[in-house]
Amino acid sequence: MGKRDTKQRNISHLGKKEVGCREEQKISYQEEAGNTKPIQTIKNSDSSCEYKIDKEVMIDVSHMSHVYTDEMGNPVHALKDVDVTIYKGEFVAIIGTNGSGKSTLAKHFNVLLTPSEGTVKVLGMDTQDPAHIWDIRQHVGMVFQNPDNQIVAAVVEEDVAFGPENLGIEPSEIRRRVDEALKAVNMSQYALHAPHLLSGGQKQRIAIAGVLAMKPDCIILDEPTAMLDPRGRKEVLDTVRRLNKEEGITVVYITHFMEEAAVADRIVVMKNGVKLQEGTPRQIFEQVDTLKQLGLDVPVAAEVASELIKRGHALPKGIITNEELGDVLCR
Numbered sequence: 001m002g003k004r005d006t007k008q009r010n011i012s013h014l015g016k017k018e019v020g021c022r023e024e025q026k027i028s029y030q031e032e033a034g035n036t037k038p039i040q041t042i043k044n045s046d047s048s049c050e051y052k053i054d055k056e057v058m059i060d061v062s063h064m065s066h067v068y069t070d071e072m073g074n075p076v077h078a079l080k081d082v083d084v085t086i087y088k089g090e091f092v093a094i095i096g097t098n099g100s101g102k103s104t105l106a107k108h109f110n111v112l113l114t115p116s117e118g119t120v121k122v123l124g125m126d127t128q129d130p131a132h133i134w135d136i137r138q139h140v141g142m143v144f145q146n147p148d149n150q151i152v153a154a155v156v157e158e159d160v161a162f163g164p165e166n167l168g169i170e171p172s173e174i175r176r177r178v179d180e181a182l183k184a185v186n187m188s189q190y191a192l193h194a195p196h197l198l199s200g201g202q203k204q205r206i207a208i209a210g211v212l213a214m215k216p217d218c219i220i221l222d223e224p225t226a227m228l229d230p231r232g233r234k235e236v237l238d239t240v241r242r243l244n245k246e247e248g249i250t251v252v253y254i255t256h257f258m259e260e261a262a263v264a265d266r267i268v269v270m271k272n273g274v275k276l277q278e279g280t281p282r283q284i285f286e287q288v289d290t291l292k293q294l295g296l297d298v299p300v301a302a303e304v305a306s307e308l309i310k311r312g313h314a315l316p317k318g319i320i321t322n323e324e325l326g327d328v329l330c331r
């Protein structure tokens with residue numbers, strides 16, 4: 001798959017000091033007073049030109065509430081006055097206990113739901129405006145928990161072609177997109193296989209390829225690894241990370257696995273339909289006791305480090321990955 005728009009666009013309109021040196025891009029975060037404001041650093045290979053810009057907004061959720069009606073006709077306030085901004089190129093994890101509103105929030109991002117109050121805008125397009133639904137869904141693809149529910153064809157490559165076919169795209173372009181999408185998820189050699197014979201992790205990667213074939217800017221994954229074994233989980237997470245880092249695809253990743261959330265650029269914590277916190281993984285997982293009181297896990301490494309610090313060991317703060325813990329303990 002070719003480079004994404006995020007890496008190729010002309011950014012002069014964003015008020016840059018200089019244009020034309022965008023070989024390397026990375027998002028850094030200002031970590032001040034619990035606030036995280038993504039800043040994109042752009043520099044050329046010999047660092048002779050470098051500038052910072054505020055990231056472009058991919059999804060903007062403002063004062064959004066969502067009320068379902070249950071079977072008895074009673075209102076269920078699933079989301080209450082939520083404000084969330086997802087910036088282009090970010091990898092944002094959403095965590096929270098069962099029923100905290102994660103899926104409801106994610107379904108607003110590609111107009112499977114619309115707000116009861118407040119607004120959701122995708123690339124500036126209001127999801128309440130029916131004229132934008134088609135456009136938004138082409139920009140934002142969704143991958144769900146159960147890979148079996150997302151496979152529609154009897155042959156892998158036909159499954160991946162399903163989306164672009166529905167867009168009325170011409171056959172040679174569909175062929176190209178299918179090949180690129182399968183390559184991007186490392187499943188080219190399975191193009192002619194029957195999806196139901198694949199492992200869970202492979203099926204999920206086919207589901208991701210199906211979304212990629214639509215050429216989205218952003219992929220929302222709602223617990224994509226919940227039904228997978230550890231190997232499948234790793235395959236899927238590695239694939240999603242690569243798409244984010246190498247293709248510049250914006251990722252919103254809902255998970256109950258804190259080790260997965262730990263690799264995100266930013267984490268949003270939901271509780272009872274409210275956005276409780278957001279911050280870098282370090283900022284969030286540093287608060288081991290608070291998260292545990294909320295009924296949430298923390299990465300094992302963060303918990304071990306926190307226990308060691310409590311017992312008087314002089315460990316640096318902010319350890320969240322096994323590698324970091326290993327490095328510190330082996331010093």
Ligand SMILES: Nc1ncnc2c1ncn2[C@@H]1O[C@H](COP(=O)(O)OP(=O)(O)OP(=O)(O)O)[C@@H](O)[C@H]1O
Nearest residue numbers: 068069070076078097098099100101102103104105
């Ligand atoms: N279709 C629906 N009709 C009525 N209530 C619903 C519906 N879908 C979700 N809810 C309720 O809305 C609230 C938020 O649900 P949601 O599925 O968004 O939570 P979640 O954080 O994704 O949970 P989980 O971790 O279990 O997937 C819950 O109280 C849930 O019971």
Ligand SMILES: [Mg+2]
Nearest residue numbers: 102103104222
């Ligand atoms: Mg859910």
